[in-house]
Amino acid sequence: MSNRLFQGVIHQMKDAVDRTFGVIDENFTVIACSELGKIGESVDTFALNSGDSCVIDGYTYKSLANTQGANYIVFVEGEDVLASKYASVLAVSFANIKFYYDEKYDRSNFIKNIILDNILPGDIYLKARELYFNSDVSRTVILIRATDTHDVSVYDVVQNLFPDKSKDFVININETDIALVKETMPGIDSKTIEKLATTIADTISGEFYVHAVIGIGTNVDNLKDLARSFKEAQVALEVGKVFDTEKTIISYDNLGIARLIYQLPTTLCETFLKEVFKRGSIESLDQETLFTIQRFFENNLNVSETSRKLFVHRNTLVYRLEKIKKITGLDLREFDHAIIFKIALMVNKYLKSNPIKY
Numbered sequence: 001m002s003n004r005l006f007q008g009v010i011h012q013m014k015d016a017v018d019r020t021f022g023v024i025d026e027n028f029t030v031i032a033c034s035e036l037g038k039i040g041e042s043v044d045t046f047a048l049n050s051g052d053s054c055v056i057d058g059y060t061y062k063s064l065a066n067t068q069g070a071n072y073i074v075f076v077e078g079e080d081v082l083a084s085k086y087a088s089v090l091a092v093s094f095a096n097i098k099f100y101y102d103e104k105y106d107r108s109n110f111i112k113n114i115i116l117d118n119i120l121p122g123d124i125y126l127k128a129r130e131l132y133f134n135s136d137v138s139r140t141v142i143l144i145r146a147t148d149t150h151d152v153s154v155y156d157v158v159q160n161l162f163p164d165k166s167k168d169f170v171i172n173i174n175e176t177d178i179a180l181v182k183e184t185m186p187g188i189d190s191k192t193i194e195k196l197a198t199t200i201a202d203t204i205s206g207e208f209y210v211h212a213v214i215g216i217g218t219n220v221d222n223l224k225d226l227a228r229s230f231k232e233a234q235v236a237l238e239v240g241k242v243f244d245t246e247k248t249i250i251s252y253d254n255l256g257i258a259r260l261i262y263q264l265p266t267t268l269c270e271t272f273l274k275e276v277f278k279r280g281s282i283e284s285l286d287q288e289t290l291f292t293i294q295r296f297f298e299n300n301l302n303v304s305e306t307s308r309k310l311f312v313h314r315n316t317l318v319y320r321l322e323k324i325k326k327i328t329g330l331d332l333r334e335f336d337h338a339i340i341f342k343i344a345l346m347v348n349k350y351l352k353s354n355p356i357k358y
């Protein structure tokens with residue numbers, strides 16, 4: 001990849017530099033050059049420390065300073081002062097280009113391989129040292145999913161919101177999902193992360209008119225657990241799609257009982273529904289009845305408050321609750337029965353959603 005990177009820059013610079021120039025790698029092989037015929041040629045080996053320069057056989061050589069991994073050397077035709085200046089300018093240019101390329105792609109690919117479980121746990125810290133990657137910081141995975149078609153690049157929008165590529169990594173997962181691996185303070189409060197996610201969602205929708213939902217994984221203190229945080233963010237989105245359809249920001253930490261239900265086998269859920277609704281199926285409840293039940297739960301099983309919110313007489317609500325008791329055998333005015341019914345409704349909703357497991 002470095003070969004193509006350097007050759008692309010040389011192609012743009014060759015008209016400005018009126019001499020043959022190029023780059024050789026640590027094996028002293030020409031990997032990029034303004035004179036294409038020289039690519040692949042070997043150069044006599046010589047010792048050159050990082051940032052140093054020398055003149056050999058009509059060419060001026062200068063090592064790229066502070067490059068990670070392989071030690072590359074720039075060469076320019078000539079032994080004069082101008083050749084030395086060309087070599088110095090090119091060395092700085094190539095070193096910076098290589099650095100930013102490594103920052104943007106090598107590290108991003110490294111993080112992507114971690115969260116997608118494409119790298120062995122034992123290789124993670126070896127690769128981290130090779131890339132001079134800070135492993136001892138807290139990070140959280142935030143998964144952004146665009147829910148409608150759009151012409152805007154959500155990736156670019158998020159990238160612009162988090163320009164510090166040494167700390168935060170924006171990764172394209174697929175055509176709808178963007179993962180943000182965000183460096184955080186140790187022990188950061190989940191509400192702070194949710195506020196950040198809200199800012200992202202507001203920017204995407206308010207400025208670019210793209211609707212997106214965001215799932216938040218838990219905060220982790222080491223690299224290998226990033227894969228877990230990513231899966232939690234995925235689960236948060238899927239669970240939210242079933243149980244919290246009105247929410248834009250769904251945090252794995254706040255899924256509550258919905259997370260437990262989502263992790264249950266569907267066969268167990270079906271058995272539970274059959275046991276709860278022995279007298280009659282949950283499908284026998286009409287929409288008006290289900291709406292009444294929802295409002296009753298929202299008002300903490302308070303008959304008077306619920307009837308007021310529904311604009312019905314208290315006796316009308318009591319009649320509806322008696323009707324539910326007759327159909328299902330559960331009296332929603334009793335706390336234990338209400339809990340069972342609430343869970344049963346969630347389980348039924350879960351089964352109808354055809355859940356995707358990660």
